[in-house]
Amino acid sequence: MYLTRFNETLREKWEGSLVSTREAKKIEPRAKEYLHRLSKLGLVKRVSWGWYYVPANEEDVWSFLRKDKRFKVVIKQTAASLWNYDFVHRNVYRLAVTSLSYRRALESFARSREWIFEVEYHERVPYDHTELDGLLVESPESCLVNCVAEWSFLDAFALLCFRRDEISLNKVRKLSRWKRIARTDMRVWSAIRYACQLFNERLGRTLFDVRDRDFRNDDVKELVEEAVEKVLEFA
Known part of the structure; x- marks a missing residue:
């Protein structure tokens, strides 16, 4: 009883x-x-x-993430896939949590389902986030900045293109001005601003209100250009 x-x-x-x-x-x-x-x-x-x-009839990883009651934020490339309509599909799910014990439980549960979770622990989640489709998701501005910082240019610029009417470039500028692309001295904002310039040039109209500036890192420049071209080709 x-x-x-x-x-x-x-x-x-x-x-x-x-x-x-x-x-x-x-x-x-x-x-x-x-x-x-x-x-x-x-x-x-x-x-x-x-x-x-506690079992339920969830069909996939997203159903579980929505039903699971504990605090977690979908971040970085996984968040980008939600904002850019899964432009770059990945089978790795990146999350941020505020409990080490919950982190271990999430990772263990994911392994039992053959899902791949990469879970970050923070005392306080450092990513700006909002609600989207029943999930807490890193905001498009924060996600854009962090994807560029990790060299995930295609994820980032697909998000930038598809969510251009929702993104605040002022907020992006503030979040990215002093943040560097990993293993370089290149500022994230410089790469984002250059991508904005390219979208304006390729489409022949002003989608993004940015000033044209020279981009001096040839390696990063080439990868930014390649990502923008792919977004325009497949969008």
Whole structure:
């Protein structure tokens, strides 16, 4: 009777989600014992030490991420795929969380489903984020800056092109002015501004209000040009 009632309450609150023993104890002091018994019955699945999954009929990774109750932010290239309509498809999902224990549980659960999660831990998530389709997602401006910083130019400039009416270039400029492209002394804003210039030139109209400036890093310049051309070709 008590086990049945606990299972019903558990499903009401956490169906489709990971739940920790500590959280479950808030509804039932004997939660540790009951979760163990439910796992033996196949009604919940043990994920890692102190963590369980309450099964639901989710179809894919995105269904799980939406149903899972814990705080997490979809970031970088994975966030870009949501903003740029999956222009560059990847099977790696990048997330940021504020709990080390939850990070371990997420990674363990992902492995059991043959999903690839790259989960960053931060005491406070440093990425500007917003809600999109039931998920917390890194904002397009922050995502643009971080993708460029990691050399993911195609992800970044597809986002820039498709979300141009939603992106604040002033915000992008502030976020990127002192940020460098990894392993270079090139400022992220310089690469973004150059991409904006290229979009304006190739399309013959002013999509982005930026001043034309010389771009002095030939290696980065070539890759920026290549990414912009691919976006225009396949968009």
